[in-house]
Amino acid sequence: MMWSVFIETGPASGGWTIYPPLSALPQAMPGSGMGMTLWLVSMVLFIVSALLGGINYIATVINLRTKGMSMMRLPLTIWAFLITAILGVLSFPVLFAAALLLVFDRSFGTSFYLSDIFIGGEALHNSGGSPILFQHLFWFLGHPEVYIVLLPALGLASEVIATQSRKPIFGYKAMVVSMLVIAFLSFIVWGHHMFMTGMNPFLGAVFTFTTLLIAIPSAVKVFNYIATLWKANIQLTPAMCFAIGLVSFFISGGLTGIILGDSALDINIHDTYFVVAHFHIVMGASAIFGMFAGVYHWFPRMFGRMMNKTLGYIHFWITVIAVYGVFFPMHFLGLAGVPRRYYSNSAYESFMDMQNINELVTVMSMIGGVAQLIFAFNFFYSMFYGKKSEQNPWGSNTIEWTAPVEHLHGNWPGEIPTVHRWAYDYSKPGAEHDFIPQTTPYSQTKGSNLPGEE
Amino acid sequence: MATVIDNDKNTYTGIPTSKMLLWIGIVSIIMAFAGFTSGYIVRKAEGNWVEFNLPRAFTISTIIILMSSFTMQMAYIAVRKNNFKNAKTFAITTLGLGLAFVFSQFYAWNVLVDNGIFFVGNPSGSFLYVLSGLHVLHLVGGIIALIIVSVKTIQEKYNSENSLGIELCATYWHFLDLLWIYLFVFVAYLA
């Protein structure tokens, strides 16, 4: 895919959704030539690796847990990875089907997606195909895909928020169940991307209903994050800042999802900047903030050194302001009808009023981009010259922090530790410290055991 | 030094990990074919769909693959009973039937071409080639597994204590059998 940037006809330019016939016919635009072929080849490689990785994750989490690590003692991060892998294994094969048929249409002359096309007055030979078929297959993957992007970040944030709040995660079981419900619902909502394809309005109403249902488990997760933070002894580390940032984006991006998921409202703002703003906040910025939280939190585990805190705070504040600065105004562009994917909005008289908003967005995006250089510097500098980390710098319960700082083959010398409790015994009344690692048996914590724990 | 772990023994669930990997893999293959066949239904519902008769050879293929599933199971049972002579015979027979199935599919495609149903043309024909072609591709994977398992059976490497390899091969083979029957019934009767 990177290579396609350097070829004469340029990279694939049909957008990430690669709808045919635009993507299927090299005559449609230069990018649909060699660039599209390279795109599809890299997608095939990506799908294969995602599938193999997903299958591996599922089998590992279910089958190769350490002694005592029952499913309900898994850290939420691992739950999130497991559910993500399940989503991948179920949805990527369908993307494979969509892409393979597109390859056949492009390179072998079949007509799965092509029919009745005239170019320069000449009719193409293709007959009987349906471009809508591609959209169905594509979005059957496409919606689960947004949770494939987002769930790992939510999992990372759960861990960081509980640890840095020094409190048990609120509603552990509800968190697991809501992720499972989100995963299930994600397979029956794909039509909300296709309200404008001439879909039967009744079918549109069905997809609206299933889509709006997702608001329930999502809200459960948000309230659980907030309840965990409530009256907590919050340690505002850079990781915690980014995790809270994720919760903020998840709320503000999620609310606009309710508007877009409604078929009647979506018709007005379809393919405008409103859509761009929605998904860049809810699955773009959220997911990236979750990953930043993960990097700042687990950096000492990965490299045995701490990242610089001050640079972390600077990185966080500039980024959070830049993200809102870019995407918040975009909602208004969208409501005013400015379409997405246009090369130049100033070519249209009616959008000239919006010029100043676009300028603000551009400036903000540049500031945000520059802020990432601070992160890159901090990352590589700390890798070699950062302060040496203790074994468990955040006072964390999960077992990865019990492995020695030096990296050993197999992580632990000798036996893999046995797990005796869940991962969230923070600030337990009667306990000696404000955290009890998962490897501590109940027999050693007589003072803090709850009824039923022995 | 850290202990070396055999991922098939002493697992949390007691299920060998390779077995679990195979089953999850099968689920993903099912999803791919579910994608193709639902695409088939959606596309067919839109009209402009050329109807044609399926070649008789597809029925013969179906019988062949059913028989191969039977011999595969017999080979596995023979291994479980340490009956090496039967195991070898049945494993080789399965391999032969598997190759015969591939041959029969190629023959069926030839008949289709003779009848004027080409890969390039109305999607009704293209879909049939894609479905049967991808199935054969998966079956080639099965045949490679079967060759390895047959060699190991001839070398008497499997016995009642150690039969996971041939068991997994049999599982995948039965899956390919069921998958073909599904595709055949789907194209011939359901859709």
Ligand SMILES: [Cu+2]
């Ligand atoms: Cu969606």
